[in-house]
Structure formats: structure tokens, C-alpha cells
Amino acid sequence: xxxxxxxxxxxxxxxxxxxxxxxxxxxxxxxLFTVAAVTxxxxxxxxxxxxxxxxxxxxxxFGYTIQWWLFxxxxxxxxxxxxxxxxxxxxxxxxxxxxxxxDAGAAADEPVAYRRYVMxxxxxxxxxxxxxxxxxxLAGLAATDAKDAEDTR
Numbered sequence: 001x002x003x004x005x006x007x008x009x010x011x012x013x014x015x016x017x018x019x020x021x022x023x024x025x026x027x028x029x030x031x032l033f034t035v036a037a038v039t040x041x042x043x044x045x046x047x048x049x050x051x052x053x054x055x056x057x058x059x060x061x062f063g064y065t066i067q068w069w070l071f072x073x074x075x076x077x078x079x080x081x082x083x084x085x086x087x088x089x090x091x092x093x094x095x096x097x098x099x100x101x102x103d104a105g106a107a108a109d110e111p112v113a114y115r116r117y118v119m120x121x122x123x124x125x126x127x128x129x130x131x132x133x134x135x136x137x138l139a140g141l142a143a144t145d146a147k148d149a150e151d152t153r
Contacts, residue, residue: 018087027083034079041072 021027045068052061126132 018091019083021086021090022083030079030082034075038072038075041068041075045069045072 022031045065048061048065048068052058052065055061
């Protein structure tokens with residue numbers, strides 16, 4: 001990225017413009033919750049470490065320590081991904097609707113219409129004798145089950 005002197009356009013300003021949405025009240029609550037949860041997990045890990053040391057290095061409690069700290073790291077990673085994805089969504093919505101062939105990567109991010117699988121209505125004919133024998137066996141089992149179901153009524 002090239003910065004022109006005297007224009008006031010710096011990489012910092014672009015960053016601030018991109019993530020300005022994160023200062024809205026809903027996002028501030030999300031940030032506050034993340035900080036509280038990560039702080040709690042770090043403190044719980046520290047408490048487990050103290051318990052482990054008081055038992056002369058109990059391996060189980062030390063494992064819990066590592067686990068709490070990994071939970072905290074995952075919470076931060078999740079927060080970072082949510083904020084980054086929201087920034088990307090906001091910047092793509094602000095761009096013009098017309099696309100060029102160079103935007104082929106952006107088209108891959110669009111959702112694809114779901115196509116329902118339609119099961120074939122009839123079995124396809126086959127020349128395989130083993131498959132035909134197996135299908136006859138399955139048909140016989142189905143007929144036996146249907147007969148047993150009628151007899152129990």
C-alpha cells in the first residue's frame with residue numbers, strides 16, 4: 001500500500017474506517033463479554049495451577065490449567081473471526097453491485113441454492129447376477145416383514 005504524503009490517507013485510517021462498526025453498542029457488549037469470559041478463564045487456569053502446585057504438581061489439575069488457557073485462546077480466536085467476518089461483510093456490502101470477471105473469488109463466497117436429492121423411483125435394471133440375487137433376497141425379507149406385521153394386528 002502506497003501512502004501519499006499530505007493527503008492524510010494512512011493505513012491506520014483505512015483500518016479505523018473498516019472496523020468503525022465495532023464501536024456500536026451491540027458490539028461493545030460483545031467485546032465486554034469476551035473480555036470478561038477470557039479474564040475468567042485465565043483466572044480459573046491460574047487457580048487450577050495453584051491447586052496443582054499445592055498437591056505437589058498434580059498432573060490432572062495441571063491439565064485443567066492448560067485446558068482453561070486453551071479455552072481462553074479459543075474465545076479470543078472466535079471473537080477475532082466474528083469481528084473480521086463482520087468487517088468483510090460490511091465492506092462487501094459497501095462495494096458496487098456490478099461485478100467484473102476479476103471478482104470470480106467473490107462469487108465463490110455467495111451461497112449456492114440448495115438442490116434437494118430426489119431418490120430414483122424404480123430400481124435400475126442390471127445384468128449383474130449377484131446384485132439381482134441380493135435384490136430378490138431383500139424383496140423376500142420385506143415381504144416377510146409385511147406378512148409378520150399383518151399377523152400381529
